[in-house]
Amino acid sequence: MLKLTRYILYDIVRSKIVIAYTLFLLTVSFSMFRMEENSGKALLSLLNIILIVLPLISLVFSTIHYYNSYEFIELMLSQPMSRTRIIIAEYAGVTVSLLAAFLIGAGIPVLIFSPTDTGITMILTGLALTMIFTSLAFAVSVKARDKARGIGSVLLVWFYFALIYDGLILLILFGFSDYPLEKVTLALSFLNPLDLGRIFIMLKMDVSALMGYTGALYKDFFGSTAGMALVTSVMLLWIIIPVWVAVRYFKKKDL
């Protein structure tokens, strides 16, 4: 499997998209840290950009890669190679390249300019989000029949997590504003890895005071060891379940 992943990685590096993504992240991070005097503020601005761009790139790139390597997958299928191995190797190849891009593009600048607890939390969250959205992309693209459908569905996924979900939450919050909703919002944030990541980093930044009573509750929850463990396992589930779904579909698929 490692052999296969190596060839896939090689192919990805040759396509240069990942390199462009790395350069983009580098430019954004350096300019943010240069513009802002306060590294905390710079980190916050960087966070907002990353939370929009990272899922989009992970989703779209993984999907395009999957459809472009269709020939490769077909070739491998005629060899003594199990389907699970092939799809996991594909996933590993894409994830590793995107993780490396994020580590170089955003990780290094953050470690240089803001090597704090918050900075490291942000890097870890970024890495987790990369894995989550790559695995979501695989689940969608294995299921979708052709490239156009695949990319369309993946964009819908992005819209949902980046924009629509927050709208829905606001709707719920306003609709039921007469009731105590702190615990409900906490539970709802588990349903969106982006929100989870955002809250997680915000709390490290000590801006939670701005979030009022809910912020205090969040701080109380995410600050505890149990809370941390829960967040980590929810993030892991967000990675594992879509990959598992992708493997299941892929095993039954006619190629």
Add this chain to the structure above:
Amino acid sequence: MIRIEHISKRFKKLRALDDINAIFNSGQVVSLIGPNGSGKTTLIKSILGMIKADSGKIFVNNIQINGDPSYRSNIGYMPQIGRYPDNMKIGQLFTMMKDIRNAKDRVLDEELLKKYELEKIFEKPMRTLSGGTRQKVSAALAFLFNPDILILDEPTAGLDPLSSEILKEKIIAEKKKNKLILITSHILSDLEEFTTHVMYMQEGKLIFLKEAETLQEETGEIKISKAIARIMKGEQPGNNWIDKVFHVSAGDKII
């Protein structure tokens, strides 16, 4: 070597394979013929495990195929349309295949590689190759690992006469080594020299699987292509592909 029991496959409304039963043994060269869409490629892909049949069993070397891909190390497959990773060079493709198959302890058969002079163009990327050169690459790959079973889907389509002749010689040589060779082709005259068995399919059904000699005796024709044509004409009307091709009845309007 290959035993097929009651294989059926549906693509939505289309019955691609309808209760196919067949046995192929070593030393045979089986010509799979039939009109377009008669299920030849579907049958081949089911043997390779690329398409999962709805019902029925396939045994390769007395082991039923279900998930375990190791049986494919005995099969060399040449696809109808060979599609390969675009960014890869021909040389890299061969290195990769050897690497993935752990070919060190196997005797490699590089005859076609040499005869087609592919080594001269090892530096060419796959995306720049013409259809015919791709066919040559596919053929060289199929024979490379010296498999006991060869499955060739339209091997001579797109090859120039000289290359086609080289391939035919190779098939005859492999036949003498007591291998099982499965070929589909529309160019019946190409199959003439080496066919031992003829399998005729139509609309997903197996019409007959006969020895070439029996076929010749039954029809009194020496040429297999003519024998098949005669068999077809003897069948009840409406079940006859060759007749349909040549027959334009007076009532038909040509628009």
